[in-house]
Amino acid sequence: MNDLKWNISELSVWSTQRDQLRLRLEDLLAPHTGIWPEDHGSFFILADQILDSLDPPDQSLFLSCCTASWLLDKFSAPPGFGQWAAERIETVKVPLPLPLPLNEARHWNWRRSSIILSSSGQGRLINVLYGVGNAKPGVYFPQWPQQLMDMESRKAVVTAWNMAELQEKSAVFWPMLDYVRPGGLIHGSSLGLPAYLAFRSMTSPQPVFTMGATGKICKTGRILPVHGLKLKYQAARMARLSAFIYPDQEGIRIEEAEPTEPVAVDSMEEAEAVWLHSVPGIANETALLVRSHNHGEFVRRLCRVSGSLIDWLEKKNQAVSRALCSTALAKDDLMTLLNQMDQLIKITPMPRNLLGPVLKAMNDQTLDKLINKWPDLAYRICNHQLRWASSTGDNTSSALWEEKAKACSDKAVQAGLSLDDLFLEDVLRMVGSYHNRFIFYPDPPENFASKLQAVEEMLVILRRCRPEANLKILGKYCGTMIQNLAFCGPEYLSNILEYYHKAREAFGQAKQEKDEILRLENYLTYAFLDAKQYEQAEKHLKVYLELSDFNQPVNWDEVKDPFKHACFIRFMADTDFPNEHYASWISRTWKKKPGVHPWQLWMNNGGRLFTPSDPELAGSLFDRSLKICQDFGGPTVRAMGLLSLSGLYMLDKKYQRIDLKKHTLEILASIGKSDLNQEHFACVLQAADWKSALEMADLNRRELFPFTYR
Amino acid sequence: MKLSEIEDLTLEMALEQAALTRFCPPDSILFSQHPDKQLEKHINKCSACRERLEMNISAWKKILESMQDLMPGEIEAEPCPGQIWTMDSALEGWDGYGRYINSPHMLLLDKVSRETFLAAQTYWDISLCSQGDVDLGRTFGFAQPWNVKHVPLRCLSRCLGQVEPVALRQTNELLRNSQAEQPGLNPQIQSFRLQEQEIFETFVLRAQNKESQVQNMVKSIMEKFSQRFKISDIRTLDMGEILAHSSFTGQAAAMAAATSEQVVANVVRHEAGMPQLVKEAAIELTSVRPGREGLLVAGRIPEEISSLQKVRVWWSEPGRPRIEAEQCTVSGHFFQAVFPDLIDPDTGSGQPKVLIYTQ
Structure with a gap:
């Protein structure tokens, strides 16, 4: 609404000009929680100043408005408002219309x-x-x-x-x-x-x-x-x-x-x-x-509404899962929904608030009912679930959906599952089963390697018939290989570059593959940063961000892809690259960032960036990063909290506003209880105490959190 | 002497006086120490000016001073129909035939656009008032409905007063069928009228030329600005309005990102009459509501903008001409603009445009 920005400070400015103040009387009919001055202490002087400038009925209106605003959110109002209001209410000539005593109203x-x-x-x-x-x-x-x-x-x-x-x-x-x-x-x-x-x-x-x-x-x-x-x-x-x-x-x-x-x-x-x-x-x-009373229509509309509605309907009468299992549902309707989800998953940032509830309603019981009916669609659901579990670092779910995918893959192929969908699972499994558990082996699993070989041969055959042919799935396999090798360390850089060229070749120059190609540039940036080859990292980062020069003006608000921000800030923190414009953007916007991956990494690197120049802000960024790690998803992201904790530990004590010991022990316990690779975390898990653990985390950050994990 | 001969003589003298009024240079030029060729040409042709040059200047000055009281004074007013205005004296000057075209007076008839008025030329000497003219009374002479032009607003100079509504109505009524040449009209009046038309024509042409020069100048300034601005259209010669409705390009644009409760305003600093420093600022709107006094637009200007001089606010909504706030009060970093003449503003689709002047 267009009336919710006025505030007491503004009104007090006009209180010396009665004709101007009169123009604002209608604002007093719009109480809201933001009316209070930033300096709470000044409220009482300013409010009395305004009261003195108003006629008795308008004084009552002003007090009503302040009281209503206070009732809406007592915590944002100046402490002592209740008493101030009670005193003024007694003295104004026109009584307030509030139908119950202020003392009682405050508890409502x-x-x-x-x-x-x-x-x-x-x-x-x-x-x-x-x-x-x-x-x-x-x-x-x-x-x-x-x-x-x-x-x-x-x-x-x-x-x-x-x-x-x-x-x-x-x-x-x-x-x-x-x-x-x-x-x-x-x-x-x-x-x-x-x-x-x-x-x-x-x-x-x-x-x-x-x-x-x-x-x-x-x-x-x-x-x-x-x-x-x-x-x-x-x-x-x-x-x-x-x-x-x-x-x-x-x-x-x-x-x-x-x-x-x-x-x-x-x-x-x-x-x-x-x-x-x-x-x-x-x-x-x-x-x-x-x-909608028709299940088909209902399912087709699911991706067009909010996640909270889906949650509400599901909690209320399980409307979503019932519709998905309904015998009246046509295959085309479910296919439409899955295609819409394919599109949503590609959006950056991923609309998690919607996909989460839809996937929650597509639970394992729903899947069991679909496996025999439409195994190809059931398999696609498994892929969606795997992707979701990977993105949240939920390894338990990953394992469950991998099993489900395996169970229906044969039937799915018979039912006409597309090659892309069939091969996608391996790509997802690599992330879910290995990377998210911090298991990093340079050789891919046998299944993956054989399929990679098969798709490579497929491209050779295709090119014999059509020299300009591309093969997207090969590009994806190569991308996953780059990821896999980059997690294993800089010693695999030459293999990484080999797969990079293969992937570029497989994707071709098709415009629709732009996002896939840019993703490769993101991988290369991180790989070169890990290898401390900063010039090469800069070269690939510029391609990834589509910038010719880092000093060129950029409206960072318009850059919606959080992975681009995460990559850029990591580069800045690793190389001490000065970019005042971006630094000021960070300090202006960090509070508004959502609490999802990869913003926790962005904030952690922001903390590193600001540690020398603005430790106060650095502390806040580390705090927020830790909070996201603790609240978002599964153990993979939670473990990343060690990065922020070690950052905080290195700061001066006055900027350590949280109990470092408590949080460190919590995260270590969480890693110990999880299915994460215990050997990988041995250096912190076996540390003598929490302080040593944080020192080890800082010392071994490159090995503990390689590539895109920091 | 017969009555008709007296009338003829009076007419002749009036016409001579008209020629002097319209075509003789002012004293500042006539008595110039370094007369130019145009002046020499005029003096050779004009016996009245020769006589004046031979006379004592101080005597002339005394006569002129005594006449000042008889001349209508200047009134501060926004141009509107029914007023008598002079034209910008900068448009006066030689015409190439040894005539110095003096600024005529005119009666404003109608505002035809934001920048233009329909006006009828007037002449002070009532003895030349004839069929098809409208008597405006002793002070303003008579209006010439057969001598009407579109005059650029910018070329109006001084308001001398307001005629009676009946005279304005009569002039407007006569417009449609009024012609300078009419059967049975005294041939000398006929020729006076042609001369009057020529003068107004010359003056309006000069005014239009000047107008287009100003426009070109504004455009060229805007082109210079265009490296930093996107100028959507130029509907006005009000530099402030143009600047308020322009948007930045390049780095400055990247810096100003407005949220839904904000508008991006342009900030201008004047130096030597020209905007020298321009940047964008996101203004927080604190209230946009129609009220008893008209639409109110209130807001807060960011603290980093210091030395606020004034704020101008326009309201624009689809399908409606822009309108500027009648008053905009600034106090501290807050402003309040009121649009009392805006009937039924559509706050759903409209939005304010703000221009901030700093020192």
């Missing part, structure tokens, strides 16, 4: 949402504070000096509270109104749906995007038509809400206009799914998926 759970009304030929958006707490059950409304809500609208809110299954709780419905200039009565029952959705979101951990809704609800769970839809939609647009949910009324269709997606729903379940589980741009897809 509060959320902000909006209702949209229409009257006098225009739509009107009103912010509402919803509170749920433990008092005498019922819904409490504000006590205004005059009546500002009609009986019908009050009844609609009570119905919403009942439907949201909050009857054992008490609730507050507090519309933010300027009661001197209220702009009309809150009337009618169309606020039933938005009130219901707001109450439902009180119990959901899911963040709700700024949406609007209108609709009358009834106890049967139906949503009934309301008036003034187009005017309300216009008001939602003006407030830049991402979606506007309305009852699917026959004959009424709202034409979409940026930036608000109109979503017609025909049940409260649909409305709730959209409200809680859609992100901007997919609200209609969300509604259609929930509405």
Whole structure:
């Protein structure tokens, strides 16, 4: 919404110019958690300054707004606000409309949402504070000096509270109104749906995007038509809400206009799914998926909605796994879903939030039902699962899905599995079974080697018929060989280059293979960095980043591929390469990076980079890197936490804000209990104490975390 | 002397005076120490100027000073229909025939574009007012609906006052069928009118030439800037508006990445009247809402931009001309811009453009 950025500091600036301050009174109807000044201590002076500049009714409005903002998030407000507010509330001439004492309200759970009304030929958006707490059950409304809500609208809110299954709780419905200039009565029952959705979101951990809704609800769970839809939609647009949910009324269709997606729903379940589980741009897809009664249509839509919706549906009634196992599901529908997943996996960064829940629903029981029916598709599911397990370092899952793939491979080939899919498994297995467990042997497993030989011969035969022919699968095999050899150390550099040339040859110059070719450049960069051949590393890094010069201006926000960032920062940290622009970008953006691989490595190398110049920042980067290692995925990534811990250990004590001993012992225990290669980690596992372990980790970082693992 | 002879004589004197008013150079040129060839050519042809040169200059000055009080004074105003304006005196000058074309006055009739007004030339001496003219009263003389041109706004110089609404309406009504040459019109008036048309034509041509020179100058400045700017279109000669709606190219662009609650503003520093240093800054918008006073756009300028001088804000939305905020108040690093004339702004699709002037 476009009103959520104003703050107290800004308002205080205008408090000396009353005509300018008057322009901002409407902002006081939009409380939010960011109103507080950065320097919390200055709030009380600034707020008193503002109060002194306001007339009595506006003073009450200001106090209401601050109080509402405080209730929304007490931790972001200045300490002592409660007492300050209580004192001021007693002295203002116009009482606050909050229908319960401040001392009680502070213990309630509060959320902000909006209702949209229409009257006098225009739509009107009103912010509402919803509170749920433990008092005498019922819904409490504000006590205004005059009546500002009609009986019908009050009844609609009570119905919403009942439907949201909050009857054992008490609730507050507090519309933010300027009661001197209220702009009309809150009337009618169309606020039933938005009130219901707001109450439902009180119990959901899911963040709700700024949406609007209108609709009358009834106890049967139906949503009934309301008036003034187009005017309300216009008001939602003006407030830049991402979606506007309305009852699917026959004959009424709202034409979409940026930036608000109109979503017609025909049940409260649909409305709730959209409200809680859609992100901007997919609200209609969300509604259609929930509405879909046909399993085929349902499965085809799965990759177009949010992961949280899939999770919700699965938890609610196992809708996703039931649809996947349904006898009514056609092979084409499942194939469509798997093809969509193929595409999603190629996106960088991988949309983990969506793929995770879909793959979770495609569990081993689902697979068992599919193996006999469509073994080729079952095999593809195994490949997806293997890829997922590899990317999260979940070796237990890798082993499970390898077994499953083996079990259905013969039948899959008979059913017409494509060569690419069949060969892909070996590539994935190499990562899952060996690299992720820190098992590094230069010779590939026999199965892999024989297939590699076969595809090499295949290219020779192909080229006899068509000299310009390419063979992507060979390129992939060679890429995996490069990975394998690079993990084994710089002594294999000449073999790596041999496979690099083979891979380039196999991929050819086809534009669609650009990503694969760039991936090879990434491998070569790391391989040369490990070999300390920095000029060569720089050469390949420039090709990988598609830059002719590292000093050329780059909008790093536009570089979305986290692996490119990880590679560049590793180069900077290893070579002390100065790039002030990127360094300042790191310090501006590190907090916003997601807690997934490979950002933990990026932060660790960021910590190394900043250790000499800004140890404070270096400490923060190591901390965050460690946190990601601990929270994300399986033991492979967790073990990488040793890198950040050793980085922190080398810093001055004042920058060590966490208990290094505790975290080091935890990680060592995790490695000891896992299926990771114990011999590989012997130097740290057998260290005399945690300090020696960190010293060993620092000393042996190249061997412990070779190639792309640091 | 017969009445008709008196009338003829009066007309003759008025015409002579018109020729002097329109074609004789001002004193600063006439009494120049170093007369140029154009002036010599004029003096040879113009007996009035010869007489003046032979007379005592200080006597002339006294006469002129005493006449100043009779002349309409200057009024500070935004150009709008019904006003009498002079044209830029820089456009005055010799015409190649020994005539010095003096700046005429004109009545503004209608604003036809952001940059242009439709205007009718006026003449002060009511004794030359005839059929098809509109009497504007003693101060402003009469308007010539048969002598109407599109005048670039930039070439208007001084506002002398406002005519009665009825006179403006009459002039507008006469526009369509009004012609300088009309049957039965005194031949001397006829020839006066042709002369008047020639003057306005010459002046407007000069104004348009100057306008295109200015445009070319702006474009050439913009071309110089274009190494750093992407200039989408030039709809205006307001350099500020052009700069506000330009976007950076190259390194500067890479530095400014705005989020959804931000807009990228251009920052300008003026030196010798020209923007010398320009960079981009992401402005945080703190409020964009239609209110009782009109649309309010408020925001915060980053602290690193120091020595703020002023902020200009435009609102643009698809299918609607841009409009500049009527007032934009700056306090500390915050600004508030109000658009009272913007009817039903579409905050869903529109967005503000901000230009920051620093010292």
